[in-house]
Amino acid sequence: MxxxxxxxxxxxxxxxxxxxxxxxxxxxxxxxxxxxxxxxxxxxxxxxxxxxxxxxxxxxxxxxxxxxxxxxxxxxxxxxxxxxxxxxxxxxxxxxxxxxxxxxxxxxxxxxxxxxxxxxxxxxxxxxxxxxxxxxxxxxxxxxxxxxxxxxxxxxxxxxxxxxxxxxxxxxxxxxxxxxxxxxxxxxxxxxxxxxxxxxxxxxxxxxxxxxxxxxxxxxxxxxxxxKMGKRHMVFALRDPVSVIPMELSAYPLTLEDDGSKLVLAYNDQDDNDISEVLDHLKSSGIRPRDIYSRQSSLEDIFIQLVEA
Amino acid sequence: MNYRGILAIYKFEMGRTLRTVGQSIASPVISTVLYFIVFGSAIGSRMQAIDGVPYGAFIVPGLVMLTVLGQSVSNASFGIYFPRFTGTIYEILSAPLSFIEIVLGYVGAAATKSVIIGTIVLATAGFFVPLHITHPLWMVFFLVMTCITFSMLGFIIGIWADGFEKLQLIPLLVITPLTFLGGSFYSINMLPPFWHQVSLANPVVYLVSGFRWSFFEKGDVSLETSVIMLLTFNALALAIIGWIFKTGYRLRK
Incomplete structure (x- = not known):
């Protein structure tokens, strides 16, 4: 009972x-x-x-x-x-x-x-x-x-x-x-x-x-x-690697990964992102994505973040 | 009172005995038979009667005590030490059981086994010497209370021990010598006055004496003294176990 x-x-x-x-x-x-x-x-x-x-x-x-x-x-x-x-x-x-x-x-x-x-x-x-x-x-x-x-x-x-x-x-x-x-x-x-x-x-x-x-x-x-603590990432796999992020894209929280072959945009659920806008800026900068996919931080990522803090 | 919990421990411990019935029962019976062959028949036939009791019959209470003291201590110490060793003690500690209930389960089972073995040894002795028990109720009292008291002692040893070696230490180095020197095979009245006085410090003397009195109405000390000492040992053992559970000594960190 x-x-x-x-x-x-x-x-x-x-x-x-x-x-x-x-x-x-x-x-x-x-x-x-x-x-x-x-x-x-x-x-x-x-x-x-x-x-x-x-x-x-x-x-x-x-x-x-x-x-x-x-x-x-x-x-x-x-x-x-x-x-x-x-x-x-x-x-x-x-x-x-x-x-x-x-x-x-x-x-x-x-x-x-x-x-x-x-x-x-x-x-x-x-x-x-x-x-x-x-x-x-x-x-x-x-x-x-x-x-x-x-x-x-x-x-x-x-x-x-x-x-x-x-x-x-x-x-x-x-x-x-x-x-x-x-x-x-x-x-x-x-x-x-x-x-x-x-x-x-x-x-x-x-x-x-x-x-x-x-x-x-x-x-x-x-x-x-x-x-609250999880992050989402939009990954742009590039046809041609780049060494620096072009100025046109400096407004976005972008990082380079894998020797410049990937551009990664970090955001969370609260952010008001317009992915098509980012794509337009990529095009105007002469950067051509080969593939686009998203990834989400897991509980494990958050756990590590908390324990290592 | 968690009666079902007590019964669960009791049945579990008795079940363990049944799984190792040869080791649990055959071994003490064989030892007793050997004692009777050597001391009762071979040597005993050439010994004088002690206090009017033929030597073969005189050693019967001592032999029963020798067996049940060792069995009580080893059964109870192993019973509680083994779950500590394997880690299964967690289940006992997290169950809704008071310390009295845990003790009743483990000590009850160990004492039951010892009483059974003591009875078997007594029956075996009947094949070698004519047995007459003058006060059967007192005999049962001494047998049962001794088994309970020494099972409690075994329980304490099982909690104190932190290895199998220590588990054997007290029975080998303390219990066995005390039993042999406690008048199992002789009357301490046969000793010189100094050693007679020393022997009175041996608790086993009172157990053997009281038990022997129930057979022949003759003992090294009075019946009252034996009863008081037995009850005192019992209360002392219970108090130590109570302290163990109160403080969590080697059980709860």
């Missing part, structure tokens, strides 16, 4: 300093709404996993508060944790256990009554039904990853954390996992994923958060972010 709170997760003033003195999280404030697919992006060691582990009760916060579905994770840990499912980054499984037993075990841990029908449904959704009696050690890496997702789903969580779900997974399986995540989201499950594959976030997330050196730099609706 989905409990009645707008925010799936609310984090306020969260800090985490490990015993070594490493400051992993620095005053994190974040709200994740119910039903969202939220992608948490950041380079290695940025604090993504620490943040997830703090929410799930694996890491003890140094200060700050976290509520999950309206429940405080310290004082109301039972209710809070009951709503959470976690797929950790590492493939940590009980190698000698069967797929069926390990998923049933996970369901029991969260206090749910036995439900062979539900476990069957989860295994079928994860395409693991034919492997249900197999020992986990005999499965491929991709299948083990799906077992971990099945374990996390075994107790019907409202909120699912996927920490690097595509690590070590081939393209085909990655795409099938994306489809499964989308279908989970359609059932009302809130998804929070961390990933190195920015393409994954671009493909799936509604909202994006960027974390670097323990600080949450930005949270934004994905499309708004692409619109």
């Amino acid at each position: 989905i409990s009645d709170h707008t925010n799936a997760i609310a984090i306020a003033g969260l800090n985490k300093t490990y015993e070594t003195g490493f400051h992993a999280l620095d005053n994190i404030n974040l709200e994740i709404k119910r039903g969202e697919i939220f992608a948490l992006l950041g380079p290695n060691g940025a604090g993504k996993t620490t943040l997830i582990n703090a929410v799930c009760g694996i890491v003890r916060p140094t200060s700050g508060t976290i509520t999950v579905a309206g429940y405080d994770i310290i004082t109301q840990y039972r209710q809070a944790r009951s709503t959470l499912g976690l797929v950790p980054q590492e493939l940590t499984t009980d190698a000698f256990e069967s797929v069926w037993n390990t998923v049933t075990f996970s369901r029991g841990l969260f206090g749910k009554p036995r439900s062979p029908a539900y476990v069957e449904d989860v295994l079928k959704r994860m395409s693991l039904w034919d492997k249900k009696d197999e020992q986990i050690r005999r499965l491929s890496g991709g299948m083990k990853r799906r077992v971990m997702i099945a374990k996390a789903l075994s107790h019907e969580p409202e909120i699912l954390f996927l920490d690097e779900p595509s690590a070590g997974v081939d393209v085909e399986l990655r795409k099938s996992m994306w489809a499964q995540v989308r279908s989970l989201s359609e059932t009302g499950v809130t998804i929070i994923l961390t990933t190195h594959y920015i393409e994954e976030a671009q493909e799936m997330a509604n909202r994006v958060g960027v974390i670097n050196k323990g600080k949450l730099i930005l949270t934004e609706d994905k499309n708004t972010l692409l619109r």
Whole structure:
């Protein structure tokens, strides 16, 4: 049953300093709404996993508060944790256990009554039904990853954390996992994923958060972010390379690429450009394009721009 | 109380035993048989009775204790150390389980295995010497409480250990010597006064003595002392585990 709170997760003033003195999280404030697919992006060691582990009760916060579905994770840990499912980054499984037993075990841990029908449904959704009696050690890496997702789903969580779900997974399986995540989201499950594959976030997330050196730099609706920070480029591939941009074209934000064989016009959605006008100026300058195409900056370009800033 | 969570851990741990049933049960039974052949039959037949109890029968409670102490510690320490080693502990820590519930699951399973093995060892002993248990309820009390207490000790070792070597360290260097010197094969009243006093600092003496009393109504210390000491060890182990979960020592970073 989905409990009645707008925010799936609310984090306020969260800090985490490990015993070594490493400051992993620095005053994190974040709200994740119910039903969202939220992608948490950041380079290695940025604090993504620490943040997830703090929410799930694996890491003890140094200060700050976290509520999950309206429940405080310290004082109301039972209710809070009951709503959470976690797929950790590492493939940590009980190698000698069967797929069926390990998923049933996970369901029991969260206090749910036995439900062979539900476990069957989860295994079928994860395409693991034919492997249900197999020992986990005999499965491929991709299948083990799906077992971990099945374990996390075994107790019907409202909120699912996927920490690097595509690590070590081939393209085909990655795409099938994306489809499964989308279908989970359609059932009302809130998804929070961390990933190195920015393409994954671009493909799936509604909202994006960027974390670097323990600080949450930005949270934004994905499309708004692409619109605000993304750049479009119109590329004119030239028949004859040029060494300098003619004076007639100095009014436009043009650059030369590939030893003068390409003229690139940068603009964004807000700019009021008239491409035909640019073409007229090119013609009058004696520059003849061989080809014209446009390209758009990806979430990855924006991510690099943010992290390197 | 998350009863289903406790049961899940308990069943999982018991399932692990069933997968390695030969190693879990056959090994202690074979060891016991060897002890009886050597100490009970070969040497025991030439030994004098102790406190009026034939030597072969006298060592039975000590042998059961020797087995269950080792089994309790190794079962419980491995039970909690293995998920820490493989990383699957994340699931236990993120589940809606209190520390008491986690302990009940792991320690309950380890203690159950030890009680089963202790019972098998006792039954095996019956093939070698005539057995008479004067106070069966006290025998069950001492057996079960010892298994629980030492399973808690094993649980603590499993959390403290940061490698398989350390996991073996305490059982090999502490538990086994204490058990052998705790009157398993002799009465500490047979020792010179100085060593008798030293032996009283050995907690295993009280467990063996109480357990032996339930068989023969004879022990190295009084029944009351044995019971008080056993309950004290139990409370101490529980307090240490409580501290571990409160501070997150080696569990939650």
